[in-house]
Amino acid sequence: MSSGARAIDSPQNANAKKWLALTESRGIRKHGAFILSGRKTVPEALARHPNRFTAALARTESDLNRLALPPSVERYVLAKPVFEALDTNGTGFPLLVGEVPEMAAADFSAAPKGFELVLALGDPSNLGAALRSAAAFGATRVVLMEGAAHPFHPKALRGGANAQFGLTFLKGGDWTALEGAEGPVAALDGKGTDIEEYVWPENLRLVLGEEGRGLPPGLKATLLAIRTTGAVESLNATVAASLALSARFRRISSR
Template sequence: MSSAPRAIDSLQNARAKKWLALSDARGIRKHGEFILSGRKTVPEALARYGSRFTAALVRTDNDLNRLALPPSIERYVLAKPLFEALDTNGTGFPLLVGAVPEMAAADFSKAPQGFELVLALGDPSNLGAALRSAAAFGVTRMVLMEGAAHPFHPKALRGGANAQFGLTFLKGGDWTALEGAKGPLAALDGAGSDIEAYAWPENLRLVLGEEGRGLPPELGATMLAIRTTGAVESLNATVAASLALSARYRRRSGR
């Protein structure tokens, strides 16, 4: 049986302060929680990943009827100023509070078991878009290098469209950690060989360079290039990642 909803009126309430801190990476790391918003993403996440969430935050009692909430999820009715402060995307739709999964350290001393996408996108919106592409093309293991945005930042969640909940995240450390990494390693570079001709191995780490800085010069990887007209010097990192993952998916699925 579900518990009765609890009302929170003050922004100074202890729970309210914690939720307000979840608008940035520091607060997410400190509390190990995140807030999901979205008229489409919230119901979809509840239906597929309901056990990942601990609380529902709504503006009125009637808003609780808009969600199929399992009994384990606590219910909170918030005063308008508090709800609007937490509803960073301005949807007006109920919000979900969830637990951030544990992220183990990547072990580069061992060859990859399967495919891993290694990246350090610092913009949470770009990271979210990359995660969405990864999920679309069957990638499940993401290695976040030092400087990467938090994958459960509100902007990353919006860009990811629930992709986060089907992915495994590993902490990769700084770029020097990749020096001497065992197993196949590939990276995107305009001077590399044609990505369309690459025979993608089953076990591989694909490295996406940092925005604006590119790849570490000491990285010992097979360089792969995405064919373009040459009208621009380089592609947006997220776009490049999407094209590379699409090329891998088509090659390995024979499509």
């Protein structure tokens, strides 16, 4: 092919097998890579973060030519069955393969430097939506506790709408690691102080409990509540996180 694109016709091809593994969290962790899809997200991510990607995958040569690909990004034209197996969101648009950034271990023995969102959302779509809110409201550091979905899972990437590329991710371990954490720690809980009255410190860890299980026992934190009508027992964890992030952003911005 004139552009130097490589053709892959079989799912047994070594590259195809690796990419197919990236549709699941295990494969993402094994290979340290991910696949990004989306008619809007792919061009935007490529324009803003071209160095994050190593390959572009498409059905045809003309599809690849729709993207402004830097020379460092390898080009592949895939047979229809191979492409459709990788295009888990069914967009039909070219896909990008990128490298997952290194995630350092969170140091709870040191006070937070800035704002950290601590969570363990196990559903990748919910995690992606929470990350989108985090980016929208100025959070840049996210601590992923044990049990959290992978932030670069295809469903998380779809929900995040490219939020992942502006965030720093840290590994938090299991919930016992938070016991005795230094510095200000706040957590969402229906019995806490009204979140609209809370004076948000610049440096803070905001903990979002596990869906269905709530906050870990023994956590020492300022409890914050989101005021509601009481018509439902609790809010969806992602909705609660978004409301809390918005409240913090408004308070911080008004200073």
